[in-house]
Amino acid sequence: MLAIVLAGGEGKRLMPLTADRAKPAVPFGGSYRLIDFALSNLINAGLRRVCVLTQYKSHSLDRHITTTWRMPTLLGDYVTTVPAQQRLGPRWYTGSADAILQSLNLIYDEQPEYVIVFGADHVYRMDPMQMIAAHIDSGAGVTIAGIRMPRTQAGEFGVIETAADGARIAKFLEKPEDPPGIPGDEANSYVSMGNYVFTTDVLIEALRSDAADQSSVHDMGRNIIPMLTEAGTAYVYDFDLNEVPGATARDRGYWRDVGTLDSYHDAHMDLVSVHPIFNLYNRRWPILTNLPPLPPAKFIEGGTAHESMVGSGTIVSGAHVRLSVISSGVSIDNGAYVEGSVLMPGVRVGRNAVVRHAILDKNVIIPDDVQVGVDLERDRTRYTVSSGGVVALGKGVVAEW
Numbered sequence: 001m002l003a004i005v006l007a008g009g010e011g012k013r014l015m016p017l018t019a020d021r022a023k024p025a026v027p028f029g030g031s032y033r034l035i036d037f038a039l040s041n042l043i044n045a046g047l048r049r050v051c052v053l054t055q056y057k058s059h060s061l062d063r064h065i066t067t068t069w070r071m072p073t074l075l076g077d078y079v080t081t082v083p084a085q086q087r088l089g090p091r092w093y094t095g096s097a098d099a100i101l102q103s104l105n106l107i108y109d110e111q112p113e114y115v116i117v118f119g120a121d122h123v124y125r126m127d128p129m130q131m132i133a134a135h136i137d138s139g140a141g142v143t144i145a146g147i148r149m150p151r152t153q154a155g156e157f158g159v160i161e162t163a164a165d166g167a168r169i170a171k172f173l174e175k176p177e178d179p180p181g182i183p184g185d186e187a188n189s190y191v192s193m194g195n196y197v198f199t200t201d202v203l204i205e206a207l208r209s210d211a212a213d214q215s216s217v218h219d220m221g222r223n224i225i226p227m228l229t230e231a232g233t234a235y236v237y238d239f240d241l242n243e244v245p246g247a248t249a250r251d252r253g254y255w256r257d258v259g260t261l262d263s264y265h266d267a268h269m270d271l272v273s274v275h276p277i278f279n280l281y282n283r284r285w286p287i288l289t290n291l292p293p294l295p296p297a298k299f300i301e302g303g304t305a306h307e308s309m310v311g312s313g314t315i316v317s318g319a320h321v322r323l324s325v326i327s328s329g330v331s332i333d334n335g336a337y338v339e340g341s342v343l344m345p346g347v348r349v350g351r352n353a354v355v356r357h358a359i360l361d362k363n364v365i366i367p368d369d370v371q372v373g374v375d376l377e378r379d380r381t382r383y384t385v386s387s388g389g390v391v392a393l394g395k396g397v398v399a400e401w
Contacts, residue, residue: 008055016394119194141202141233146190246284
C-alpha cells in the first residue's frame with residue numbers, strides 16, 4: 001500500500017494564517033501542525049510509505065516534514081514531500097486529481113495494490129487500516145470515509161447518498177441544498193471526510209479518463225468520485241465504525257474541517273474544557289510532532305491559567321489566561337488578560353493588555369495597554385475579523401493602540 005497526502009491547499013479562507021504558509025502547515029493545538037493529524041493516523045496504523053504532495057507556499061511545510069517525519073530506512077519506510085514537478089508539461093497542479101496524475105511515477109515506482117489518498121488539513125483520529133480492510137472485503141474500486149452529520153449542517157460539505165444497502169454510493173453531491181439522509185438514519189447525512197482508498201488500477205484508469213475530459217476541473221471530489229459512483233464501484237466507509245485505541249466516549253468519532261477562522265477557533269475551544277471534546281492526551285494513538293527544546297512553562301507573580309493549554313517555554317507573569325491555547329515561547333506580562341484565544345509560538349502580550357476571542361499568529365506583539373477583540377468595529381479597520389467575531393492577526397504583526 002502507498003499513502004498519498006494532498007497538502008497543496010492554498011487555504012484562502014484561513015487568511016491571514018495562510019499568508020506565508022500552506023494550509024497544512026498552519027500550527028494547531030499549541031504543539032502541532034495541521035498535517036500532523038493525517039500523518040499520525042497513517043503512521044500509527046503502520047502505513048510507513050507516505051508521499052506528501054505540495055504546491056503553494058510550501059517552505060515551512062517542507063521543513064516541518066523534513067525535520068519531524070524522519071522514518072527508519074532499513075525497511076524502506078519514508079515520509080517525503082513531492083513538489084509539483086511539471087512532469088506532463090509546463091504547468092502546475094490544476095486540481096487534486098491532476099496532482100496525483102502528475103505524480104503517477106510514485107505509484108509506478110512502488111507498484112502498490114492499493115493507494116490511500118488522505119487530505120492534510122483536518123483534525124481527527126482514525127485507524128486507516130480498518131477502512132482499508134472494509135475496502136478489500138467489499139471489492140470496491142474506491143471507498144470514501146463518511147462521517148454522520150445532521151442534515152441541517154451537511155450542506156456545507158460534499159455529501160454521499162447511498163443505495164438502499166447503505167454501502168454502495170448512489171450519488172456524490174457537492175454542497176447540496178437538501179442533503180439526503182442515511183437509510184435507517186434519516187436525520188443525518190454522510191459527509192465526505194476527504195479520505196479515500198483506491199484499488200490502484202481503478203485509480204489510474206479514472207485519472208487518465210478525467211485528464212482527457214476538457215470540461216473537468218480535475219478534482220477528486222468533483223470529478224473522480226462522481227465518475228466512479230456512476231460506474232457503481234464507489235462505496236462508503238462509516239467513520240462511526242472506526243475503533244481507535246484509547247478513544248473516550250466523548251471524543252470518539254471526532255472530526256473537524258478547520259477551513260475557516262471560525263472553525264479553526266472552535267476546534268481549539270474543543271480542546272480546553274475539563275473533559276475535552278477532542279482529547280490530545282491519548283497515549284495509545286498519539287499525535288506525533290517535533291517539539292522545540294524549551295524549558296517547562298512558568299507562572300510567576302500570581303500568574304494563572306484556567307481551562308487552558310500552555311506550551312513549554314511560556315512565561316505567564318502576573319497575568320490571567322482563561323479558555324485559551326497558548327503555544328511555546330509565549331510571554332504574557334503583568335496585568336494582561338487573555339480569554340478564548342489561540343496564541344502561536346513567540347507571541348508577546350504586554351502589561352495590562354487584553355486579548356479576547358482572537359487568533360495571534362507567530363511572533364505577534366500586543367503592546368502594553370492595547371486591546372484586541374474588545375471593540376470589533378475598531379478591530380475591523382486594522383485586522384481580519386471573521387463572521388463569528390474572531391479577530392486574527394497575521395505573523396509578526398505589532399498591534400495598534
